[in-house]
Amino acid sequence: MSDHRPPAAAGLFYPKSPDQLSSEIDRCLRSGPVRDLRGKLIALLVPHAGVAYSGAVAGEAFRHVGHEWDRVVLLGPAHRVRVEGAALWARGSFETPLGRVPIDDALADELLSASPLFQDQRDAHREEHSLEVELPFLQKTAGSCKILPILLNNENPDISRQIGQALGQELIGKKVLMIISSDLSHYPDRETARRVDRTSLAALKRLDADFLYRTSQMILKRGEPNLFCTFCGEAALLAGLEAAKVLGADHMELLRYANAADSPEGDPDRVVGYAAAAFVRTGRKDHEEIAPLDHAAEEELLQTARMSISDAFERKSVARAPLSRHPELNLPDAVFVTVWLGENLQGCMGTLEPREALLEAVRRLARESAFEDPRTEPLSRGDFPAIRIEISILSPARRIPNADAIEPGRHGVILRHGLRRGLFL
Numbered sequence: 001m002s003d004h005r006p007p008a009a010a011g012l013f014y015p016k017s018p019d020q021l022s023s024e025i026d027r028c029l030r031s032g033p034v035r036d037l038r039g040k041l042i043a044l045l046v047p048h049a050g051v052a053y054s055g056a057v058a059g060e061a062f063r064h065v066g067h068e069w070d071r072v073v074l075l076g077p078a079h080r081v082r083v084e085g086a087a088l089w090a091r092g093s094f095e096t097p098l099g100r101v102p103i104d105d106a107l108a109d110e111l112l113s114a115s116p117l118f119q120d121q122r123d124a125h126r127e128e129h130s131l132e133v134e135l136p137f138l139q140k141t142a143g144s145c146k147i148l149p150i151l152l153n154n155e156n157p158d159i160s161r162q163i164g165q166a167l168g169q170e171l172i173g174k175k176v177l178m179i180i181s182s183d184l185s186h187y188p189d190r191e192t193a194r195r196v197d198r199t200s201l202a203a204l205k206r207l208d209a210d211f212l213y214r215t216s217q218m219i220l221k222r223g224e225p226n227l228f229c230t231f232c233g234e235a236a237l238l239a240g241l242e243a244a245k246v247l248g249a250d251h252m253e254l255l256r257y258a259n260a261a262d263s264p265e266g267d268p269d270r271v272v273g274y275a276a277a278a279f280v281r282t283g284r285k286d287h288e289e290i291a292p293l294d295h296a297a298e299e300e301l302l303q304t305a306r307m308s309i310s311d312a313f314e315r316k317s318v319a320r321a322p323l324s325r326h327p328e329l330n331l332p333d334a335v336f337v338t339v340w341l342g343e344n345l346q347g348c349m350g351t352l353e354p355r356e357a358l359l360e361a362v363r364r365l366a367r368e369s370a371f372e373d374p375r376t377e378p379l380s381r382g383d384f385p386a387i388r389i390e391i392s393i394l395s396p397a398r399r400i401p402n403a404d405a406i407e408p409g410r411h412g413v414i415l416r417h418g419l420r421r422g423l424f425l
Contacts, residue, residue: 308362
């Protein structure tokens with residue numbers, strides 16, 4: 001079996017002519033400025049559709065690639081062949097119309113020895129486009145560095161995270177850049193794609209693979225018309241995110257978002273989403289786990305809570321909320337809703353762990369606080385105009401060494417002793 005892999009996507013996903021391909025990639029790389037990423041670049045998220053559709057978005061990411069890398073690890077989805085763990089092309093070279101790119105066989109050997117999850121599985125690569133379409137961009141921006149192509153498609157998120165942990169450990173101390181190849185939503189209408197994709201990217205910004213997977217599953221269970229996935233390279237993204245965190249990534253910078261309907265050839269009723277993002281190590285310790293909501297999002301939450309209580313008087317059921325145009329409201333978050341009647345507590349209900357989308361949780365908990373808190377009588381219709389509503393969104397709970405670590409006015413507190421538990425918001 002040959003160690004050399006010839007192009008499989010040339011003439012399909014990108015131009016076959018070297019001159020035309022070179023010109024097209026140059027055009028994509030010139031479409032915007034290089035940003036100050038405010039940290040050490042660890043990994044890039046890039047799309048892998050045809051250059052005509054996603055090339056400008058990919059170029060936004062690849063403009064930040066320099067010649068300082070000894071090797072580039074490419075992670076992407078296997079669309080054609082089932083992969084149980086991580087499929088490597090461990091020897092030889094990949095080719096595009098712009099020339100050959102050598103494989104980092106030494107790094108491949110290290111990974112194959114580190115974990116049985118890594119396999120030299122070339123059949124998964126032979127007809128796969130998800131990594132090949134990134135190579136012309138690398139050939140233009142990364143100089144003569146070696147590559148290691150890795151494909152994944154296992155649906156078990158734990159396996160993806162294990163692969164990412166093992167990969168990250170092997171990359172410590174090396175001058176390596178990771179390229180994570182994944183498109184976003186397939187194939188809803190343009191507006192649904194925008195709301196789904198913005199939500200997925202807001203979840204990704206938290207750099208938590210568990211949270212990202214939970215968000216994706218929650219979105220898919222909604223049954224949005226023609227939505228088949230949130231990230232087509234989800235396994236690769238989960239693995240890449242874990243590896244990036246091992247290497248110190250602590251911030252995600254969204255560089256550009258678009259979908260297929262933004263190109264002249266695109267169909268607005270059936271689109272694919274594309275994003276370019278950078279994962280960087282800033283060394284900062286003060287990143288907010290949950291970004292503050294803007295005023296419009298706060299107003300939507302409060303109006304949703306009030307409307308839910310009002311609807312209860314009309315015996316209307318708690319229907320599922322549509323996806324908000326504010327992506328933060330579509331994420332699963334722990335939240336408490338408190339209803340006040342004058343200075344008196346009418347009810348306070350909530351959850352300490354994320355169970356549903358924030359907007360849906362507020363809709364449900366507002367009604368429970370008004371009518372089902374066992375400490376008070378149910379709210380009367382006559383008192384409804386006088387109520388005041390507070391909504392408290394909880395960040396993930398963390399154990400602290402002592403009470404001195406509590407910042408009054410910023411931190412809530414969960415107290416546990418045996419089977420007893422108390423909460424101070």
